[in-house]
Amino acid sequence: MKKILLCLLSIICFISxxxxxxxxxxxxxxxxxxxxxxxxxxxxxxYINAKDFKLKGIQLFYTxxxxxxxxxxxxxxxxxxxxxxxxxxxxxxxxxxxxxxxVGTIKIEMPTNDKMSLKLYDIxxxxxxxxxxxxxxxITDKSVSVRVKSNINTLKSLxxxxxxxxxxxxxxxxxxxxxxxKDKITIEGSLTDSSSKVTGFKTYNLNYGINNINxxxxxxxxxxxxxxxxxxxxxxxxxxxxxxxxxxxxxKLSPEFNKNTKSYKVTVPTTTDKINISSTLSSxxxxxVSGFGNRTVNxxxxxxxxxxxxxxxxxxxxxxxIIVTREDNRSSNNYLKNLNISNGEFKFxxxxxxYAVTVKNEVxxxxxxxxxxxxxSKVTGxxxxxxxxxxxxxxxxxxxxxxxxxxxxLKVTRIVKNNTVIPNNNLKxxxxxxxxxxxxxxxxxxxxxxxxxxxxxxNYETESADSSVVINGNExxxxxxxxxxxxxxxxxxxxxxxxxISKNEEIKKxxxxxxxxxxxxxxxxxxxxxxxxxxxxxxxxxxxxxxxINVLKKKASLWK
Numbered sequence: 033m034k035k036i037l038l039c040l041l042s043i044i045c046f047i048s049x050x051x052x053x054x055x056x057x058x059x060x061x062x063x064x065x066x067x068x069x070x071x072x073x074x075x076x077x078x079y080i081n082a083k084d085f086k087l088k089g090i091q092l093f094y095t096x097x098x099x100x101x102x103x104x105x106x107x108x109x110x111x112x113x114x115x116x117x118x119x120x121x122x123x124x125x126x127x128x129x130x131x132x133x134x135v136g137t138i139k140i141e142m143p144t145n146d147k148m149s150l151k152l153y154d155i156x157x158x159x160x161x162x163x164x165x166x167x168x169x170x171i172t173d174k175s176v177s178v179r180v181k182s183n184i185n186t187l188k189s190l191x192x193x194x195x196x197x198x199x200x201x202x203x204x205x206x207x208x209x210x211x212x213x214k215d216k217i218t219i220e221g222s223l224t225d226s227s228s229k230v231t232g233f234k235t236y237n238l239n240y241g242i243n244n245i246n247x248x249x250x251x252x253x254x255x256x257x258x259x260x261x262x263x264x265x266x267x268x269x270x271x272x273x274x275x276x277x278x279x280x281x282x283x284k285l286s287p288e289f290n291k292n293t294k295s296y297k298v299t300v301p302t303t304t305d306k307i308n309i310s311s312t313l314s315s316x317x318x319x320x321v322s323g324f325g326n327r328t329v330n331x332x333x334x335x336x337x338x339x340x341x342x343x344x345x346x347x348x349x350x351x352x353x354i355i356v357t358r359e360d361n362r363s364s365n366n367y368l369k370n371l372n373i374s375n376g377e378f379k380f381x382x383x384x385x386x387y388a389v390t391v392k393n394e395v396x397x398x399x400x401x402x403x404x405x406x407x408x409s410k411v412t413g414x415x416x417x418x419x420x421x422x423x424x425x426x427x428x429x430x431x432x433x434x435x436x437x438x439x440x441x442l443k444v445t446r447i448v449k450n451n452t453v454i455p456n457n458n459l460k461x462x463x464x465x466x467x468x469x470x471x472x473x474x475x476x477x478x479x480x481x482x483x484x485x486x487x488x489x490x491n492y493e494t495e496s497a498d499s500s501v502v503i504n505g506n507e508x509x510x511x512x513x514x515x516x517x518x519x520x521x522x523x524x525x526x527x528x529x530x531x532x533i534s535k536n537e538e539i540k541k542x543x544x545x546x547x548x549x550x551x552x553x554x555x556x557x558x559x560x561x562x563x564x565x566x567x568x569x570x571x572x573x574x575x576x577x578x579x580x581i582n583v584l585k586k587k588a589s590l591w592k
Contacts, residue, residue, distance in 0.1 A: 056169035057083040058157050060092075061132075062150065062176045069181050069253045070144045073102065076176065078135040080157060085167065086128035089158035090135055093120035099148030099178075100141040108134045120154070128160035140178075147179040184225035185251035190259060193218035198261075209262035212238065217263060219245060227252040232259075240267040240346075272315035273344035278352060281308035285354070295353045302359045306330050309338060309354070317345040324351075333360040333434070365406035366432035368440060374399035376444065386441045386502040390524030393449045395419060400426060400442065408433040419446045422522060423500045443500040448522050455523035456496035462517070462529070465489040476527065481534045485509060488531075490517065498522040511535045 064076040080087060090111075094104070104121050106113045111133065114122040123135060142148050155171040186203040194217060197210045203224060218235040232247035247259040274291040285296040291314060300307065310326050313319070320326070321341035329338055340352040367382040375398050376389040382405065391398065399416045413428035426442040458473045465488070467480060473495070482488070487506050494501060499522065505515040513533040520526050 056085050056157070056159060056167050058085075058087070058169050058171055059083075060152060060155055060171050060174045062152060062174055064150065064176050064178050067179045067181050067252070068142045068148075070142060070183065072142045074140055074142060074148075074178060076138045076140065076150055076178075078138065078152065079132050080135055080171075081132045082130050082157065082159075084130070086130055086160040087125050087133055087157055088128045088160040089156075089168075090123045090125070091120070091154070091156040092135070092152055093154045094138060095119070095151050095153070096140055097149040097151070098143045098146060099150075100143075102139040102141055104136055104138050106136040108136070111135060125160075142178065142180055145180050147177045149175060149177045151175045181251070181253040182225050182227045183251050183253050183255055185228055185249045185255045185257040186224040187230070187247070187249060187259060188222045188224045190219070190221040190247065193220050206258060207260050207262075209264070211264045211266055213266045213268065214238070215265070217245075219247060219261065221247070223249065225251070236263075238263060238265040240265050240269075267346055269344070269346040270315055270317040271344050271346045271348060272318055273342045273348050273350040274314040274318075275340070275342060275352065276312045276314045278311045278340065278354075279309075280354065280356070281310070283307065294351065296355070298354060298356045300331065300356060300358050302333070302361045304331060304358060307356060309340065311340060311352075313342065315344070319343050321349060329356075331356060331358045333358050333362070360434065362433040363406050363408045364432050364434045364436055366409055366430040366436050366438040367405040368411070368428070368430055369403045369405040371400070371402040371428065371440060371442075373401075373442070373444075378442075384504050385439060386443070386504060388443045388445070388500055388502040388518055388520040388526065390445045390447065390520060391419070393421065393447045395446060398426075398444060400428065402428065404430060406432070413440075417444075419444060421446050421448045422498050441502075443502055443520065445500055445520050445522060445524060447524055448498070454496075455498075455521035455525055456494075457499055457519045457521035457525050457527040458495045459501075459517070459519055459527075459529065460493045460495045462490065462492040465491070476529050477532070478530070479532045479534065481536060482509065483536055488515065492517065494519060496521065509533050509535070 059081045061079040061081065062076050063079070065074055068074045078092070080090060094101075101118055104116050104118075106116065106121075106123060110126055110129075112124045112126050114124060121136065125133065138150065140148060140150065151173065152175070153173040155173070157169050157171060159167045161167055188203065190201050190208075191198055194214060197212065198208055200208075215238055216235055217238055219233055221230070221233060223230055228249055228251045230247065230249050232245065236243065236245060241264065243263045243265060245261040245263060247261065249257045249259070276291065278285065278289045278296070280298050283298045283300060285298060287293060287296065289296070298307075306328055308328050319342075321343050324339055324341035329336070334357065336356040336358060338354040338356060340354070341349055342352070343349050368380075369382070371380045373389060375395045376391045378387045378389050380387075397416055397418050400414050402411065402414050404411050410431045411428065413426065417424065417426055422445065424444040424446060426444060428440040428442070430438045430440070432438075459471075460473070462471045463469065464480070467482070467488070469478060469480070486509055488509070490503060490506070492501060500520045502518045502520070503515065504518070505513060511534055515531040515533065517529040517531070518526055519529075
């Protein structure tokens with residue numbers, strides 16, 4: 033390496049004494065970032081621009097002020113390095129050329145503040161001549177500087193445009209709070225360092241109560257500081273949300289009106305189908321909630337709940353409730369007085385809702401007639417019906433004056449001609465929700481103990497799809513009720529399954545148990561029976577043990 037340096041220096045010396053040779057023209061350029069963060073490692077790229085000759089040899093020295101030199105690196109494949117140190121470098125272009133050539137890069141660590149300065153000096157370049165005609169050129173020194181980005185992220189001032197509300201401002205204090213009585217506020221201020229940026233200086237719409245405003249300052253280096261302003265908008269609005277009076281037209285409130293009492297009752301006769309509600313507000317600044325002010329209200333029969341809602345200027349709401357009971361003397365009678373058919377027979381009971389009727393195959397039509405028990409009720413479903421072979425369901429509905437509906441169902445079986453279908457009046461299966469029953473199609477009597485149900489839910493399936501099923505007695509169940517499940521086959525034959533009902537709370541302790549083919553016993557009854565059996569067994573065992581003890585005592589006395 034020393035030989036190479038001596039050789040290059042001899043070339044330079046030769047060039048320096050050859051003063052009659054035409055001068056070369058070249059410049060040096062250094063590309064660095066204009067700014068960088070504290071202690072950041074930056075890279076500066078060095079270029080030589082040979083304007084009128086082919087660049088061959090390069091010598092340069094460098095120094096870093098207020099920063100830390102890390103390395104010089106030759107990144108170009110077209111330039112060969114002879115020597116590189118922390119002070120300078122000597123390089124040679126492998127393929128000499130005219131124009132801009134990247135010499136290498138200098139990596140530097142930035143200082144913590146202020147700026148870093150890089151100086152390139154003693155710069156010499158040579159052209160691509162032979163040893164007898166080498167030309168050289170001294171290039172003017174080159175200096176560049178890189179500024180450290182500012183870390184300052186404070187405000188110089190902070191104020192409210194509408195008045196002097198922030199009296200204790202300090203650039204290092206980041207939290208402020210105060211009361212305020214307007215609906216808008218404008219936050220203003222200035223930056224300590226013009227290179228930083230701020231967001232949040234603007235006008236804000238304020239809600240009543242606490243409003244949080246953030247002023248965010250970001251330094252040039254990216255450090256963030258947030259000034260938090262808590263503005264309490266005072267609520268000076270009127271809070272009155274009461275009534276001074278409340279009147280229901282022609283009727284008296286119970287209890288008597290008081291602005292602090294929120295619930296009232298009124299009873300009106302059945303002929304009153306609408307009432308007028310009127311009231312007055314306690315404050316001129318309050319108002320009614322839309323749809324809940326003074327108005328005329330249409331009444332239904334029974335209970336009607338009417339609400340009056342008063343909203344204060346501060347938007348708090350008080351609700352007054354008026355429960356208006358419209359008496360209902362309408363008839364609820366939805367029974368038929370009688371029900372008849374032109375062919376077939378059945379025994380009508382106004383409280384029985386389902387009937388099974390069988391007619392001959394020759395009967396193609398049937399006329400259903402009936403009469404309501406109350407003239408104020410209405411009936412639909414009466415009239416003439418064309419019958420198909422098999423099951424025909426006819427529904428008669430009676431609507432009471434109150435609107436309640438009772439439905440009577442006639443299941444009319446028209447016998448199939450020539451018995452083309454095998455008649456079958458058996459149930460294939462039957463279950464009762466919440467109760468376990470061991471159903472057998474050949475067993476027609478069952479005893480069931482229930483709790484407090486008013487009716488039971490039956491689920492069943494017939495063995496023949498052409499059979500109909502009618503269930504009666506399954507309403508208002510009590511101790512002693514009987515539910516019948518009647519199955520009618522296609523030929524008119526019937527089978528009736530009966531369920532005797534007992535209620536747990538009504539069973540007397542001394543009531544005898546009636547034997548039957550299948551008995552459904554509740555869990556409570558089973559437990560009682562088990563306990564009774566165990567008690568009997570214990571008594572029997574005790575008697576046996578006492579008997580044995582007496583025998584042993586007698587034998588013992590004989591031995592003595």
